[in-house]
Amino acid sequence: MFPLISKLLTPLVSPMGLACALWVLAAYARFFKPRWSLPLLWAGVVLLSAFSSKWVGNGLLRQLERQYPIVTVETLPPADVIVVLGGTTLPATPPRVHVEVTEAHDRLLHGMRLYRAGKAPYILLSGGTIPELSGSAQSEAEQLRLLALESGIPERVLRLEAESRNTHENALYSARIMRAEGWENALLVTSASHMPRAAATFRAQGVRFSAAPTDVRVADQSFTPRYLMPTVLGLERSTTAFKEFVGWWVYALRGWIQV
Secondary structure (H helix, E strand, O other), X not given: OHHHHHHHHHHHHOHHHHHHHHHHHHHHHHHHOHHHHHHHHHHHHHHHHHHOEHHHHHHHHHHXXXXXXXXXXXXXXXXXXXXXXXXXXXXXXXXXXXXXEOHHHHHHHHHHHHXXXXXXXXXXXXXXXXXXXXXXOOOHHHHHHHHHHHOOOOHHHEEEEOOOOOHHHHHHHHHHXXXXXXXXXXXXXXXXXXXXXXXXXXXXXXXXXXXXXXXXXXXXXXXXXXXXXXOHHHHHHHHHHHHHHHHHHHHHHOOOOOO
């Protein structure tokens, strides 16, 4: 129940959710505290405008993405298994006829890249589903398996963890599979912005791993005034960062990671 509730409530603590909350309060104040109505209205506008700028969005996301170094395949050590976290696919629900990918598809691409470089003999694909949200009973792990097979990865090297519904369960169930298979260490593959929380969660489960972050969304670029303009991309990046920061503290409060 917690995974479903948490995913439903996540938008409420995003920049858009907070701005909407301020506007609701402004509407309420219009009838009971009129002098507060206009300040609350403008507070929502300023908040949303600020977090919609690439300067703010990039800055927040960069704090997450730079916590683990982005390294080449050659510099990573060999391991027993490559663990690829889900959150990168869309099920083949109508009118789709095939599994489709999201921006985070770099996770699977990087996992396959590591396998082809001989870094590990197995790939563990981790990700379940919440049918109420995805509209499909097919797990993310199975969707990743289909895409990996399309890309020429042999079936015999793929292992599926298809029960997890969040990052905590990714680590919990992947650790169980690793112990059952006798795998002692892993290469952990996920988006660079997600790696801090994922790494802390896997570490809490006693998994030995080397971080292999990918899906880097903020490149090193010189500042330009247009970065201050509100954009959908800026809001998206701020929202991604909010999700990770809030997720970190929720996991800490639940004892799933150690601060």
